[in-house]
Amino acid sequence: MNPLVSIRRALALSALLAAVPAAAAPAGAALMPPDGARFLSHQRFDIRVEGQSSGACTAKVWIDGHQAAFTSGAQGTTTTDGISAPGWAGFNVRGTTLASPGWHTLTAEITDATGTATLTSRVQVIDPFHGGRGGRRLTRNIVIMLGDGMGVAHRTAARIVRYGVTAGDPGGRLEMDRFPGLGLVSTHSLNSIITDSAPGMACYASGNHFANSQEGVYPAHVTNPFFAPRVEYLSEYLHRVKGTALGLVTTADVEDATPAANAVHTANRNNGTGVVDQYLDESDASGKGGHGTGLKVLMGGGRRWFLPSTTLYSSRTAATGYAGLPKDVLSGWGLPSTPAAQGLANRDLIAEFKGAGFTYARTSAELQALTAGHAPDKLLGLFGYGNMNVALDKVAKRRGILPPGASSFAVDDYLAPDQPMLDEMAEAAFHVLSRHREGFVLMVEGAHIDKQSHLMDADRAIGETLEFDRAVGVARKWADRLGDTTVLVLADHECSGFSLIGALSLEGGVQALKALPSDAATLSPSQVPARQNAVGTYDLAGFPAYQILADGYPATMDIDNKMLVGFGANSDRYESWLSKPTPVIDSLLPGAFKGTGGLLGAKGYATIPELRNVDANGFFVRGQLNGEGQAVHTAADIPVSAYSSGSRAWMRFVGTQKNTDIFFKLAQAALGGDERGDYDRDDD
Incomplete structure (x- = not known):
């Protein structure tokens, strides 16, 4: 093995161990900010030391080797800062700042009857004022x-x-x-x-x-x-x-x-x-x-x-x-x-x-x-x-x-x-x-x-x-x-996982699509739903052409060669490729609006996508998500x-x-x- 690689791995392991409590007690001991956090010079942040308590707790914290005073957290008590959840002890330094650019080391100890946990976190400070001379222009x-x-x-x-x-x-x-x-x-x-x-x-x-x-x-x-x-x-x-x-x-x-x-x-x-x-x-x-x-x-x-x-x-x-x-x-x-x-x-x-x-x-x-x-x-x-x-x-x-x-x-x-x-x-x-x-x-x-x-x-x-x-x-x-x-x-x-997969290529266009019978019961992979066959890919996708009105929006989204979208992070739904007449009920609404008996539910609005016009809404698409009523976020850049x-x-x-x-x-x-x-x- 390359000796430089060995050194780097050893240093990485040392850094990892430094962030782990040196003793097993108190359980769940943690120091915030976490290792690798970054701040501007003089940007405010809170420091917190906490752990599951077994009786009275004490704690200490150092910034670059200099002990700092906690702003809350009574030493040698079971109540500590008075805001920690039951079974936990907490100590805080509120609104602290660091001025000097570069890396700084936070070290903490938290002790109860079972022992002492030692924690370390390295944080970086960045000077935002650097390079502000020489005819430069500030963003206002x-x-x-x-x-x-x-x-x-x-x-x-x-x-x-x-x-x-x-x-x-x-x-x-x-x-x-x-x-x-x-x-x-x-x-x-x-x-x-x-x-x-x-x-x-x-x-x-x-x-x-x-x-x-x-x-x-x-x-x-x-x-x-x-x-x-x-x-x-x-x-x-x-x-x-x-x-x-x-x-x-x-x-x-x-x-x-x-x-x-x-x-x-x-x-x-x-x-x-x-x-x-x-x-x-x-x-x-x-x-x-x-x-x-x-x-x-x-x-x-x-x-x-x-x-x-x-x-x-x-x-x-x-x-x-x-x-x-x-x-x-x-x-x-x-x-x-x-x-x-x-x-x-x-x-x-x-x-x-x-x-x-x-x-x-x-x-x-x-x-x-x-x-x-x-x-x-x-x-x-x-x-x-x-x-x-x-x-x-x-x-x-x-x-x-x-x-x-x-x-x-x-x-x-x-x-x-x-x-x-x-x-x-x-x-x-x-x-x-x-x-x-x-x-x-x-x-x-x-x-x-x-x-x-x-x-x-x-x-x-x-x-x-x-x-x-x-x-x-x-x-x-x-x-x-x-x-x-x-x-x-x-x-x-x-x-x-929003994805442009093709365009409608059904002879007769949207009107023919609307005339297709429901494929909601077509669940076997051996049966190809008619609406699935309406998806034109590659050459068949062509160039969809929407009519844009003076307000800047399409006259309709349902054109004869409309662009079709698939979802890579999907849940269950029925897909017709047609515009939905009403939206699904939003989650961020007063309770009186939501549910089947709410203001919107009573007017036929669906609560989740798979319940939207089931009988008339094309073919069933089985999602990849367990128990989800919606598609989800992805990790894509x-x-x-x-x-x-x-x-x-x-x-x-x-x-x-x-x-x-x-x-x-x-x-x-x-x-x-x-x-x-x-x-x-x-x-x-």
Whole structure:
């Protein structure tokens, strides 16, 4: 064996053993941050030492050999910090920072009656200010366009539908295709190769990996998910350092993982009451600048979490909130005292947002009126009780044309008949945020690319990608107008193994397809369903040609040679290749909407894909997933497209990179700067 290989393996083994407790007790001993974590100079993070307790516990922690004082955790007691889960002991150092670039060593001991466990973690500090001289230009505004679940195939499908292909050449390019920088990003989380949206977004916003379902916190055994050890987000860091503002725009419920993973610290992404409370309570509403996110814009669905529990369609419960953070979190992170209403089920959060200076809109008409003239200083828009509706269903209502097979408009059934499109929300957000001279961080999410891919609804997923791309165009326009703005288009992960497999090649086209009898009972591999034979592959796929109307969307998705999509990470479904008249009921809705007896169930909306129009919906496709009612995320790398005005910051994102690299590159662009110069637009 090569001696260098032997040395490297020995060093790797030593490093691995250093991260493992030197003694078997206390069981489950852990030190956070984990080995290999990275931070910006002076970026805040919490240190936590914990273990299963057997009687009284003591602990110590050292940073580079210097003992640090815990901010919570009484020595020699069974209660320790008072927030550890039953059977666990915990000790914390809240809101610590490291200044010097390079590697630092954290060492800890935790002791109970059975012995002492020793733990070590090496963390790296990166200086974001390095290289800020020599005529470089700072990125003043950061825009993250997040197509949730969007992989390469989603982008390709949207481009084919929007622009078509002639003799092998695309007929046009999406807005995101026209960005000069293109790279690949890995999407793994702290505990799996396959991430969910919470750590998927939080890695971009913090530079750290987190476990699935967790946002801006490390794993910990604590009594409330909001008490877990924190890491400072980009919005918080830049607000503290530069006074920047934050905007969050989504087509999902605003308590959903992606928007929350820019501003909320919780170990349970589903605790909606606490999520929305933290949006306001840590927004730095008073504008002091020493803490919080600087939140100025929050738009999407999710009105249910802002309404008192006594109000119809409210989802607020004390069980999904928290009535105050530990004292050392407040002091270590410079947070204001706990509001009296925090975590209460009957809190009127809309009223409190208004009291903090936010102007409120609940319909598209109200949003347009608010931003038609002098934009407000802060903006709250809640356009549905849960998730907003998808683009194709919003467009159907605007056109006044029911989808084939539908008896009512989905937006009406969801009790939200007048919802804005994502590009309209993005436009409003830029109007508000452009007033803030210190700059801003804006995240705009096309949430239903993921959600409709989960539901294996290809046409609605493509429609979502088209809507998202229109918002990308808004972002680029504003970047050019404002200058010194960096825009990224990326995803948190790929969803469903979305794959373009061919096009409809049945003689007689869509009408012939509709006339086929159901193949729902054709389950034997020896029998080929008629709809399966309708899939034209290779030469038979040809070049699908969709008619695009003035609003930018197809007149119909059901054309005679429509593009057909398969799902590599699928669950059970019935496939007809035709557009579905109604969407599957969203999970993020008030309880009164869901289930077979809910508002939507009573109108025939399916709760899972395999129950959608079973008798008339083509042939049965057996999924690969055990007990899943949806397709799932995959571990595939995702593309990132980058654009910048005033500098060449976009060049940072070319090539392959880890998802956590995105955070550091954005911070370095904002604080260290990049070579002056704009993208050459001659070929636009």
